Amino acid sequence: xxxxxxxxxxxxxxxxxxxxxxxxxxxxxxxxxxxxxxxxxxxxxxxxxxxxxxxxxxxxxxxxxxxxxxxxxxxxxxxxxxxxxxxxxxxxxxxxxxxxxxx
Amino acid sequence: xxxxxxxxxxxxxxxxxxxxxxxxxxxxxxxxxxxxxxxxxxxxxxxxxxxxxxxxxxxxxxxxxxxxxxxxxxxxxxxxxxxxxxxxxxxxxxxxxxxxxxxxxxxxxxxxxxxxxxxxxxxxxxxxxxxxxxxxxxxxxxxxxxxxxxxxxxxxxxxxxxxxxxxxxxxxxxxxxxxxxxxxxxxxxxxxxxxxxxxxxxxxxxxxxxxxxxxxxxxxxxxxxxxxxxxxxxxxxxxxxxxxxxxxxxxxxxxxxxxxxxxxxxxxxxxxxxxxxxxxxxxxxxxxxxxxxxxxxxxxxxxxxxxxxxxxxxxxxxxxxxxxxxxxxxxxxxxxxxxxxxxxxxxxxxxxxxxxxxxxxxxxxxxxxxxxxxxxxxxxxxxxxxxxxxxxxxxxxxxxxxxxxxxxxxxxxxxxxxxxxxxxxxxxxxxxxxxxxxxxxxxxxxxxxxxxxxxxxxxxxxxxxxxxxxxx
Numbered sequence: 001x002x003x004x005x006x007x008x009x010x011x012x013x014x015x016x017x018x019x020x021x022x023x024x025x026x027x028x029x030x031x032x033x034x035x036x037x038x039x040x041x042x043x044x045x046x047x048x049x050x051x052x053x054x055x056x057x058x059x060x061x062x063x064x065x066x067x068x069x070x071x072x073x074x075x076x077x078x079x080x081x082x083x084x085x086x087x088x089x090x091x092x093x094x095x096x097x098x099x100x101x102x103x
Numbered sequence: 104x105x106x107x108x109x110x111x112x113x114x115x116x117x118x119x120x121x122x123x124x125x126x127x128x129x130x131x132x133x134x135x136x137x138x139x140x141x142x143x144x145x146x147x148x149x150x151x152x153x154x155x156x157x158x159x160x161x162x163x164x165x166x167x168x169x170x171x172x173x174x175x176x177x178x179x180x181x182x183x184x185x186x187x188x189x190x191x192x193x194x195x196x197x198x199x200x201x202x203x204x205x206x207x208x209x210x211x212x213x214x215x216x217x218x219x220x221x222x223x224x225x226x227x228x229x230x231x232x233x234x235x236x237x238x239x240x241x242x243x244x245x246x247x248x249x250x251x252x253x254x255x256x257x258x259x260x261x262x263x264x265x266x267x268x269x270x271x272x273x274x275x276x277x278x279x280x281x282x283x284x285x286x287x288x289x290x291x292x293x294x295x296x297x298x299x300x301x302x303x304x305x306x307x308x309x310x311x312x313x314x315x316x317x318x319x320x321x322x323x324x325x326x327x328x329x330x331x332x333x334x335x336x337x338x339x340x341x342x343x344x345x346x347x348x349x350x351x352x353x354x355x356x357x358x359x360x361x362x363x364x365x366x367x368x369x370x371x372x373x374x375x376x377x378x379x380x381x382x383x384x385x386x387x388x389x390x391x392x393x394x395x396x397x398x399x400x401x402x403x404x405x406x407x408x409x410x411x412x413x414x415x416x417x418x419x420x421x422x423x424x425x426x427x428x429x430x431x432x433x434x435x436x437x438x439x440x441x442x443x444x445x446x447x448x449x450x451x452x453x454x455x456x457x458x459x460x461x462x463x464x465x466x467x468x469x470x471x472x473x474x475x476x477x478x479x480x481x482x483x484x485x486x487x488x489x490x491x492x493x494x495x496x497x498x499x500x501x502x503x504x505x506x507x508x509x510x511x512x513x514x515x516x517x518x519x520x521x522x523x524x525x526x527x528x529x530x531x532x533x534x535x536x537x538x539x540x541x542x543x544x545x546x547x548x549x550x551x552x553x554x555x556x557x558x559x560x561x562x563x564x565x566x567x568x569x570x571x572x573x574x575x
Contacts, residue, residue: 030481045395082443085495085508086488 001038006048009039013055022058024067028087029095032061036099061092106368106416107423108573111535112302113161113192114229114411115522116200116294116385119146120261122407124283125390139258140266143394145403147178149196152408154181157473160520161410162192163535167471167517177475178403191535193301194408198262199230200293206237207293207342212285214257215268217242229301233342243268258282277327287387290409291322292335295384296342298411302380303343306415310344313415314376317367318352319359320384321525339382348380356555357470359383360412360531361569364551367416368426368571378417383531385409386524393480393523405476410527414534424541424548424575430457432552432570440558440566446492449552449570451500461497464515464572466549468533469493471519485528486519487512529553534573541575548574 013021023039025032034044039057043050060067063084071080122128123142132139152158156177159165164186174180187194195203205213225231248269251257257269270289274280295318303310318336325332336350353363360383367379387409394404416426432449434440454461469489477485494511497503503511521528530551540546552570557563 027481027483029483030478031483032481034481079441079443082446082492082495082499085498085505086442086491 001035003048006038006043006050010049010053018055018057024060024062026062028092032095033099061096063087063089064093104372104374104418106371106418106426107420108414108426108538109417109421109423110302110306110415111191111538112298112305112413113163113532113535114298114301115158115161115194116409117149117152117194117407118197118200118409119407120197121387122146122391122404124286124387125392126388128391128394143404145398147403147407151181153187153194154185156180156182157520158194159185161532162194163189166536167520170518170520178405191305193227193229195227195230195297199227203230203233203293203297204289205240206234207289210273212273213270214243214248216245216248218245219267229304230297232300232304233296279326279330288322288324290387291320291384292338292342294409294411295320295339295382298413299339299343299380299382302413302415308415311347313345313348313378313380315370315379316340316345316348316350317363317379317381318350319363319381319526321386355567356557357526357529358553358555358567358569359526360529361551361553361571364426365431365569365571368428371416371418372428380413380415382413383411383526385411389524393476396480400479402479406523408522410522410524412527412531422542424573427572427574430454430572434568436565442492445554445566445568446496449568450493451496460502461493461500462502464548464550465546467493467515468530468549468551470528470530470553471521471532472523472528473521474519476523490516537573548572
């Protein structure tokens with residue numbers, strides 16, 4: 001996860017408290033795994049502002065069923081439908097499930 | 104008038120001892136106070152990078168589509184009997200490249216030890232052509248080299264681990280003339296000139312025939328009063344003996360090569376010049392960019408080569424395809440910089456304006472980053488994601504059904520095969536393959552498209568992109 005995004009999220013968490021913050025991601029695969037790890041247990045590369053900082057934030061993917069159900073239909077068709085075709089939804093859901101199970 | 108694509112060249116330069124000067128390895132070295140002499144242990148040999156299947160696809164000995172049939176990891180499945188030469192490409196070893204670096208330098212910046220002369224560029228006609236007419240290089244004493252390195256004015260240059268010389272700064276207070284920056288710029292110049300030379304030698308074009316050179320290389324050549332002042336193109340043209348060519352640089356991060364093709368074709372079509380070369384030299388900054396991810400996964404350092412590309416465009420049709428400037432996509436600054444917004448602007452819209460469908464283009468050449476380099480770093484399979492996006496566009500336009508997405512990708516796409524050298528993977532490495540297929544009658548059209556991450560420079564949150572159709 002790039003250092004600027006880490007800094008931005010850390011600054012928001014400091015301001016509003018990590019209990020009042022959740023993060024919705026858009027990337028799949030290894031990028032998703034690294035971002036989840038960075039936002040929960042800390043930056044695994046030990047290079048960014050979240051190195052050694054365990055924010056423990058709830059993390060979701062925009063295309064998870066329970067998240068996308070919150071998006072109005074017309075907005076979904078305009079902004080997300082194509083990405084739904086591009087990304088492997090089942091893989092994303094199963095990656096997140098296993099990461100959540102691992103705590 | 105119309106512009107035609109006559110020739111393409113793709114080159115790779117194996118530079119294991121320059122990986123330490125890539126931006127990421129250098130940052131780590133500075134942070135951990137390592138000496139610049141320290142480097143990675145898991146660097147590949149010349150034979151290994153020649154046999155590496157994606158490199159064979161890059162220089163043209165292997166159709167990119169065949170990569171799908173080669174078991175992964177590709178770095179463990181070297182192609183037996185692979186050659187460093189091909190119909191439109193070549194791979195150069197580091198010692199020969201050092202000779203080119205020295206030839207690229209007109210200011211005594213590269214200093215080689217008189218006791219450790221390099222063997223020269225035997226074996227590569229294209230590299231040898233760049234050394235013709237060069238003055239004898241100056242040799243430096245080892246004490247002088249070591250003294251400069253110890254004073255912090257120069258960075259050491261190594262061959263197979265041994266010190267052979269240094270690159271020195273040219274000003275003590277100008278960051279743009281710092282030793283590592285100058286080495287970056289000279290590496291781009293020398294690898295760009297090598298790609299151009301390979302293009303001209305391979306096609307039998309005399310350098311003096313070239314009218315105009317556009318560089319799409321990434322380096323910010325200049326001094327502190329005009330960082331990125333530019334015109335690496337003219338420096339490359341001069342080195343390649345293109346004495347009648349003027350030149351200019353075109354930049355837009357990784358999208359630059361496609362802009363450069365469009366600009367070159369437009370200059371020819373408008374009658375300003377009769378021919379033009381587009382050339383891109385390699386990016387030293389990106390060496391070892393994802394090396395730490397690779398090493399953590401027990402992989403070798405895969406970003407150990409500089410890439411170079413060159414293309415010859417002309418007003419004479421010869422037997423080359425035309426650059427169809429009527430179907431050139433551009434991404435306006437008011438458009439969303441989302442993957443979807445870019446795909447619509449670069450592919451759907453220009454084709455629709457010409458009354459064409461997405462599936463009417465035989466092959467799309469998107470950003471062709473080698474997935475084996477990208478995936479371990481969490482950067483995704485860039486080429487595959489782009490092809491899925493094009494297929495999704497075709498679904499949205501009612502051209503194909505959603506179930507047909509995999510077939511669309513199979514027919515119109517290919518696996519990524521280019522080294523992660525920023526602008527080098529930008530669709531254009533397919534052009535050499537496309538030319539061969541078009542001449543053989545097995546391909547009628549290809550759309551080249553690339554995106555640029557403008558936000559990296561902090562001047563805009565936007566992304567950018569460009570595309571153009573090339574067809575018989």
